[in-house]
Amino acid sequence: MEQGPRGGSRPAEPGPCLSSPRGGEQAALVPLLSAAGAEPGSRMLAVAAVLPAGGCGERMGVPTPKQFCPVLERPLISYTLQAMERACWIKDIIVVVTGENMEAMENIIKKYKHKRISLVEAGVTRHRSIFNGLKALADNQPNSRLSKPEVVIIHDAVRPFFEEDILLKVVTAAKEHGCSDYDLEFGTECLQLALKYCHIKAKLVEGSPDLWKVTYKRDLYAAESIIKERISQEICIVMDTKENEEHISHLLEEVLKTELNHIHVRSQALYNAGSDIQHINLEQCYNFVCVNVKEPDFQETQKLMSMLEESNFSILYSIVVVSVHFLDFKLSSPSQKMESLMCIREFAKKMKKRKILLYGLIINYSQDEQKLQESLRQGAIIIAALIKERNSALIGQLLVA
Numbered sequence: 191m192e193q194g195p196r197g198g199s200r201p202a203e204p205g206p207c208l209s210s211p212r213g214g215e216q217a218a219l220v221p222l223l224s225a226a227g228a229e230p231g232s233r234m235l236a237v238a239a240v241l242p243a244g245g246c247g248e249r250m251g252v253p254t255p256k257q258f259c260p261v262l263e264r265p266l267i268s269y270t271l272q273a274m275e276r277a278c279w280i281k282d283i284i285v286v287v288t289g290e291n292m293e294a295m296e297n298i299i300k301k302y303k304h305k306r307i308s309l310v311e312a313g314v315t316r317h318r319s320i321f322n323g324l325k326a327l328a329d330n331q332p333n334s335r336l337s338k339p340e341v342v343i344i345h346d347a348v349r350p351f352f353e354e355d356i357l358l359k360v361v362t363a364a365k366e367h368g369c370s371d372y373d374l375e376f377g378t379e380c381l382q383l384a385l386k387y388c389h390i391k392a393k394l395v396e397g398s399p400d401l402w403k404v405t406y407k408r409d410l411y412a413a414e415s416i417i418k419e420r421i422s423q424e425i426c427i428v429m430d431t432k433e434n435e436e437h438i439s440h441l442l443e444e445v446l447k448t449e450l451n452h453i454h455v456r457s458q459a460l461y462n463a464g465s466d467i468q469h470i471n472l473e474q475c476y477n478f479v480c481v482n483v484k485e486p487d488f489q490e491t492q493k494l495m496s497m498l499e500e501s502n503f504s505i506l507y508s509i510v511v512v513s514v515h516f517l518d519f520k521l522s523s524p525s526q527k528m529e530s531l532m533c534i535r536e537f538a539k540k541m542k543k544r545k546i547l548l549y550g551l552i553i554n555y556s557q558d559e560q561k562l563q564e565s566l567r568q569g570a571i572i573i574a575a576l577i578k579e580r581n582s583a584l585i586g587q588l589l590v591a
């Protein structure tokens with residue numbers, strides 16, 4: 191797949207298809223692709239994808255092939271599958287891996303609950319791997335549950351960042367366009383090969399800068415930064431009070447909104463969420479700030495953590511929970527409060543195994559308005575750093591603002 195224009199910034203989720211494709215030229219294709227949008231009797235375009243993942247990643251210089259290298263503790267290829275699965279109109283996704291990595295790939299599919307995937311054995315070159323993937327989709331395969339598609343998207347398994355709109359553009363181009371001199375001049379070798387050997391008129395579709403390929407070790411760090419940036423965009427403040435009842439939670443929310451540009455912050459009273467915290471999952475929030483106003487210790491945070499644990503939120507990404515406690519430093523010392531919260535350390539270690547990163551934050555609740563604003567601002571900066579860094583070495587620490 192070639193590069194396409196920038197789409198939304200949210201990562202895709204496996205599971206139910208929540209997004210609906212939009213946009214000018216794509217609109218015409220939507221009824222062809224979406225089962226829900228198809229007119230009775232209209233024919234749906236059959237689309238499949240082949241993801242070559244059979245390379246050894248020599249240029250990366252590490253023993254693990256780059257498609258299996260962990261990024262935020264999850265194999266790179268799982269991010270690519272996650273993005274591909276977002277297009278629910280792609281019927282089959284063929285992943286091409288070497289025989290020796292077949293089992294590892296099966297485990298990844300199981301662990302991260304990827305859907306619509308079939309595995310095929312790789313060839314010695316990328317083109318041969320792709321060819322094997324295509325052969326599996328041909329209509330003459332004995333005992334195959336796969337049906338022959340009209341359009342096949344070929345996408346390197348090591349290009350994890352792309353949106354549904356570029357997939358639609360590529361499929362549209364495959365259906366509608368011919369090949370221009372310009373494409374042949376400035377396109378990739380794949381376009382020339384398609385023309386030379388298959389007499390297929392290829393079309394180059396412009397893509398976003400995010401579509402780059404992970405090739406060298408530094409690219410893994412870049413990928414990690416992009417993912418961290420994306421999952422830091424949503425923060426849910428959870429409090430142990432009814433909404434608007436407690437001034438302090440809302441002050442913190444206001445400061446977070448002004449201090450953390452571009453980040454979407456929203457509040458939720460925990461008692462409202464009840465045991466049904468699943469609806470937050472649908473909006474893909476992986477960051478929680480739990481404000482313990484009424485409870486003397488971190489009972490409210492524990493309640494939230496049990497809910498998160500039960501809901502199995504953390505399959506794809508680790509979740510950051512910042513347990514916030516207010517204290518007037520003039521009336522009692524922060525060290526006393528710290529002592530009463532010491533058990534957070536053991537609890538954080540336990541939660542780490544469930545991919546929940548727990549940190550503690552004590553904020554000075556000064557009666558002096560100016561001081562209070564200052565400590566809230568400092569608190570917001572600490573919260574932002576914890577969420578952006580997702581540093582597991584700092585779990586269970588009690589920070590003071």
Ligand SMILES: Nc1ccn([C@@H]2O[C@H](COP(=O)(O)OP(=O)(O)OP(=O)(O)O)[C@@H](O)[C@H]2O)c(=O)n1
Binds near residue numbers: 244247250312320
């Ligand atoms: N025999 C091969 C070689 C490559 N690929 C896949 O093609 C994509 C793009 O190729 P490239 O970046 O060159 O990957 P590697 O061959 O693994 O890297 P290197 O050239 O550094 O060894 C990767 O997803 C890779 O796994 C494949 O399926 N089969």
Ligand SMILES: O=P(O)(O)OC[C@@H](O)[C@@H](O)[C@@H](O)CO
Binds near residue numbers: 191316
């Ligand atoms: O240039 P590199 O060897 O890094 O990339 C090889 C392929 O991934 C690349 O040629 C296709 O994706 C382009 O169609």
